Amino acid sequence: MYEFRGATLQEAVHQALRYPALSTKKLAKVAAKFDFTARLRMGNVLFVGEGNLSFALTISGKPRVPTSSILATVYEAEEDLTDTAYDNARKLLKLGCSVKTGVDATRLSDTIGKRQFRTIIFQFPNVASRDPRYGQNPNHVLVARFLKSARNHLKPGGLVIVSTVDSPFYEGAFKMDDAARKAGFAAPDIYTFDPREYPGYTHQNTANEESAADGHTAFATFVFSG
Ligand SMILES: C[S@@+](CC[C@H](N)C(=O)[O-])C[C@H]1O[C@@H](n2cnc3c(N)ncnc32)[C@H](O)[C@@H]1O
Incomplete structure (x- = not known):
């Protein structure tokens, strides 16, 4: 067809x-929706800012995913993981994936060295603060810096993937085209994202924040090619 x-x-x-x-x-x-499962089946995937690790776990558990080439990471230190995150980390390890805590998506080399991946995924990036940084929305700064850092860890032909709420407010906050340009990527392709297609994915809030997904029904996946 x-x-x-x-x-x-x-x-x-x-x-x-x-x-x-x-x-x-x-x-x-x-x-169109981005096919995360097909991408995972290609192997060599890095997840960053995974919160409770439920997104990484949900897709890594699908058939024919080469789990030994998947690294799922969270920003928080091991002692700060929630029980759910700890439980999901254990399940990921059992599947054969690697898990790492304390990974800053804007400074990947500090914790993952020179490793390169075919795909780097950050679902619902969000910082706890709303205070402008360098006159910019802090979430725009986070994504621009993440993209810059991720670029150094992409294999040729690799993709960086970011999902957010799809609304004019969020578009204004993230300014994805601008972030892409700052990091040396072309403007991203945009797909729709439906969390209901990933049963088991329970969105976790950033500390002291309302959930980025709560109360929203439309989500977008931005795909940056290197
Ligand atoms: C709204 S939560 C989303 C969590 C998870 N990705 C999900 O979809 O459920 C935002 C996440 O971004 C993470 N984060 C914020 N700044 C970060 C950074 N510099 N590096 C990596 N993760 C970061 C937070 O720790 C938090 O887990």
């Missing part, structure tokens, strides 16, 4: 009729 970026032609045409004014890029977003 003919496919338009993962959606059937019929779905793409249906979306085009519903959203006639959308650009090709936006059309791709409404029409």
Whole structure:
């Protein structure tokens, strides 16, 4: 069957009729979901900022995922992990994945050395503070710095993947195109993200923050190619 970026032609045409004014890029977003499982099956995946590790666990547990090439990381130190995160870390290790705590996504070389990956994933990046940094939204600064750092750890042809809430407010906060440019990537491709497709993925809040996903129904996955 003919496919338009993962959606059937019929779905793409249906979306085009519903959203006639959308650009090709936006059309791709409404029409297609990024296939995380297919990407994991290619191996060599780094997860950063995983919170309770439930996203990494949910996909790593799928059939035909080469778990020994997967490294799931969290920002927090081991002693600060929640019981759920600890439990999920144990399950990931049992599957054959590696798990690392205390990994700052903006300074990857400090903790993972020179390792390179085919795919680097940061789901719902979020800092606890709303205070501007260098006149910029701190979440924009986090993503721009993460992209810059991730670039040094990508194999040729690798992808960096980031999901966020899909709303004008979040678009304004992250300014993904701008972050991509600062880190030397082209503007990202945008897909839709549906957490319900990942049963077991329980979104964890940043400390003292409302959940980035709570109360929202639309999510987007940004795919940066290196
Ligand atoms: C909204 S939570 C999302 C957690 C998880 N990725 C998920 O989807 O459930 C945001 C996460 O970003 C992490 N984070 C914030 N700054 C970070 C940094 N510099 N490096 C890595 N992770 C960071 C926090 O520790 C927190 O777990």
